[in-house]
Amino acid sequence: MIAGLTWLLGCQLVGEVAVRATDVPVPGPVVGMVLLLVVLQVRRSGDDAAVVRAADGVPRHLQLLFVPAGAGVVGYLGVLRADALPIGVALVGSWRLGLAVVGWTVALLSRAEA
Amino acid sequence: MSTVDWLLGSPLFPLLLTLLAYQLGRAVHARSGGHALAQPVLVAVVLVGAVLLLLDADVGDYLDGTAALTFLLGPATVALAVPLHRQAHRLRSLLLPLAVGVPLGAVVSVGSAVLLARALGGDELLQRTLAPKAATTPVSIALSDTAGGIPELTAALTIVAGILGAVAGPAVLTLLRVRARTARGIALGAVSHGIGTSRALAEDRTEGAFSGLSMGLTALATSLVLPLVLALLL
Numbered sequence: 001m002i003a004g005l006t007w008l009l010g011c012q013l014v015g016e017v018a019v020r021a022t023d024v025p026v027p028g029p030v031v032g033m034v035l036l037l038v039v040l041q042v043r044r045s046g047d048d049a050a051v052v053r054a055a056d057g058v059p060r061h062l063q064l065l066f067v068p069a070g071a072g073v074v075g076y077l078g079v080l081r082a083d084a085l086p087i088g089v090a091l092v093g094s095w096r097l098g099l100a101v102v103g104w105t106v107a108l109l110s111r112a113e114a
Numbered sequence: 115m116s117t118v119d120w121l122l123g124s125p126l127f128p129l130l131l132t133l134l135a136y137q138l139g140r141a142v143h144a145r146s147g148g149h150a151l152a153q154p155v156l157v158a159v160v161l162v163g164a165v166l167l168l169l170d171a172d173v174g175d176y177l178d179g180t181a182a183l184t185f186l187l188g189p190a191t192v193a194l195a196v197p198l199h200r201q202a203h204r205l206r207s208l209l210l211p212l213a214v215g216v217p218l219g220a221v222v223s224v225g226s227a228v229l230l231a232r233a234l235g236g237d238e239l240l241q242r243t244l245a246p247k248a249a250t251t252p253v254s255i256a257l258s259d260t261a262g263g264i265p266e267l268t269a270a271l272t273i274v275a276g277i278l279g280a281v282a283g284p285a286v287l288t289l290l291r292v293r294a295r296t297a298r299g300i301a302l303g304a305v306s307h308g309i310g311t312s313r314a315l316a317e318d319r320t321e322g323a324f325s326g327l328s329m330g331l332t333a334l335a336t337s338l339v340l341p342l343v344l345a346l347l348l
Contacts, residue, residue, distance in 0.1 A: 008193055027333055029252075030250075030329075033192050033198075034195070036195035040199040041202060052196050056196065059190065059193065059312065060315075062190055062315065064154070064183065065184065065187045066155050066312075067159055067162060070155060070163075070273045070274075071173075072173055072270060072273075073159070074166050074167055075173035075174075075266070079264075079267060085235070086230070086236030086240060087271070089234050090230035090234070091275060092278065094222075094223055095279070095306070097226045098222050098248055098304060099283065099286060100301075102215045102218070102219035102301040105211065107292050107294055109215065110208060110294065110297065
């Protein structure tokens with residue numbers, strides 16, 4: 001568990017430093033994710049590797065980590081109420097359009113390739 | 115310092131409140147037979163929000179108190195490499211669909227948010243605030259700041275877009291006749307980032323892995339596309 005956590009934090013740290021040093025507009029943890037993927041691929045890690053076991057436990061409770069930011073919405077109830085219509089329609093409409101465009105594009109192109 | 119002051123000032127109360135609300139959310143989710151609306155994150159957000167309003171608590175204090183949880187988002191994002199590692203053999207055949215679909219999705223997300231908000235009378239500040247909402251929270255905050263929006267409101271709206279994906283994403287994708295696990299995951303990650311990914315993981319491991327990857331790529335694509343689309347539309 002500790003060895004796995006060390007790997008996770010280590011990859012994140014390298015990612016954060018790389019992003020700051022190069023001014024790339026990507027979140028550091030995402031760079032860390034790609035880095036860890038490369039490490040896992042190179043080492044051909046199996047399910048018994050420490051980092052794999054540590055990482056397996058995390059996503060199960062991923063939703064918990066978003067609760068604070070979500071509850072922070074109460075700080076903006078005034079603005080949300082004042083512009084409820086444009087905010088609501090733009091949010092839901094744009095979300096739905098994005099979902100359709102990406103879903104259909106990927107489905108279409110992966111079928112064409114297969 | 116009085117006991118009440120200590121309680122409100124220490125992280126103990128915000129953390130405990132958040133954990134209790136999340137547990138309750140999980141219980142509601144299980145009790146409802148896994149109903150889509152009963153996402154633990156949604157139940158917990160509503161509960162915590164209600165308590166904060168009832169106590170007239172300072173939201174900033176609450177966020178400071180729960181910083182430890184928010185910090186874990188970083189390593190949790192890195193951990194998404196593991197499901198991807200297991201799906202790596204599929205990655206090669208998805209390079210083209212990802213390279214086309216994700217940037218296209220970013221353009222549509224940003225453009226349609228701006229145009230829809232404007233059509234309904236939202237001012238330019240609101241349009242700039244809404245534009246980055248498909249990127250994952252830390253990125254959408256930074257993008258809103260550079261684009262001239264209200265970063266804190268962007269953060270809140272980003273979370274709402276995520277919850278929308280967790281609640282309705284799989285059902286809407288089925289309605290849109292997107293059936294392949296890879297396409298479903300990539301689409302969910304592209305519009306609902308981490309929260310959508312948490313639902314995708316609950317649906318299927320493959321779907322979750324590609325949702326996580328798509329979330330990262332969408333963050334990058336949105337960063338590159340946002341200034342261009344805003345310059346074009348505003």
